Amino acid sequence: MKTALLQITSSDDPAENLEMVRSMTSDAADMGAQFILTPEVTNCVSTSATRQVEVLQHEADDITLAGLRSEAAKLGVWLLIGSLAIKTQDKDGRFANRSFLIDPQGQIVARYDKIHMFDVQVSEAETFRESKNYRPGRKAVVAATEFGKVGLTICYDIRFAHLYAALTQEGARILTVPSAFSPVTGAAHWESLLRARAIENGCWVLAPAQTGEHPKTRGKTRHTHGHSMVVSPWGEVLIDAGTDPGIHIFNLDDSSVTEARRRVPSLSHCRPFDGP
Template identity: 85%
Template sequence: MKTALLQITSSDDPAENLDMVRAMMTDAAAQDARFVLTPEVTNCVSTSTTRQRAVLQHEEDDITLAGLRAQAAELGIWLLIGSLGIKTHDADGRFANRCFMIDAQGQIVARYDKIHMFDVQVTESETFRESKNYRPGETAVIAETDFGKVGLTICYDLRFPHLYAALAQAGARILTVPAAFSPVTGAAHWESLLRARAIETGCWVLAPAQTGTHPKTRGKTRQTHGHSLVVAPWGEVLIDAGTDPGIHIFDLDDSSVSEARRRVPSLTHVRPFTGP
């Protein structure tokens, strides 16, 4: 099945980003892609809480979700919206970092809220506290699709291999890792971690990424690593998108999952053990 990763540079203007992504989806479908994936925070990349509160919306009102659902239905394609920043009704006012799987009729078939929050100090000048504005999810999610079971994860989840093992053991044959990775940690760890998750599970790992310097109206400038990757179940990197925005199309072949798992059936070798 022809599949497309969209590598984009989202601004802090959801309407502008929606127009960009819809145009890219149309281009991907014209190249016969039947499954399209976008990165984390497709609707808004911003370091300003004030800006986020001004432009983010609740799920039922979100213009990006509505627009991309309609576009998927019009094109007759499956769509993974890597994530959207979504307002919640939580008392503390924090947002959700939420992924959506959309079917070819534009219906939401699965939602996943990012479990692991990126609370780190990468360098002396680069600190992230995702949990300040976003509340963590609590539930791992597999999306049932026409082309198999897809395990949904987001960005920093990548550093927690037990999540991916659980998804694979529950039947996932494709793992998605939409991201807005830091350039510092991306250069050091991005490819290694993605390849490890594929090798450990015998799954396809599809990782559409934000890239470059993100246009803003408020807040500090944000940069992301890019290098959207497609990793096959045996661990080969089939696509590295570099740092330019663009559409990257490949053939998603389910038989390679079975072959990798036949050669090294580690998922069937998991044994219980007592802790240290």
């Protein structure tokens, strides 16, 4: 199945970002892609809570979700909207960081809210407190598709191997990791983590990423790592997209999952144990 990762540089203007992603999605479909994936926070990258309150919407009203559902239906493709920043009804006003899997009829097949919040001090100059503005999800999600079961995750989730093991135990053969990774942690850990999750689980790992310096109307400037990746179930990096925005096409072959798991059947060797 021809599949495409979109590597983009979202601004803090959802309408502007929607037009960019619509155009790239159409181009990817013209190139033969039947499954297209976008990065984390496709609709808005912003360091300003004030700006987010101004431009973000509830799911029912979100222009990016509506626009990309329509585009998927028009093109007849599967689409993973890596995630959207979405307003919620939470009393504390926090947003959801929510991934959507859309079928070729434009219907929402699955939703997943990011479970693990990126609350870290990367360096003296770079601190993130994702949980201040986003509330964590609680439910892991595996979605059935015509090309195999898909386990949905987002960005910082990649550091929590037990989540991926649980998705695989529920039948996932493809793991999605849409991201907006920090350049510092990206350079140090991005590839290693993606390859580890692929090898441990004998799964395809598909990781579309935000990249570069993100245009803004207010707040601090945000930079992201880029290097969208496709890792095979054997742990081979088949695509490393570098740092330029673009469309990256590859063939998603389910037989590679079967072959990797045949060669090293570690999933069938899992054993219960006591302690420590």
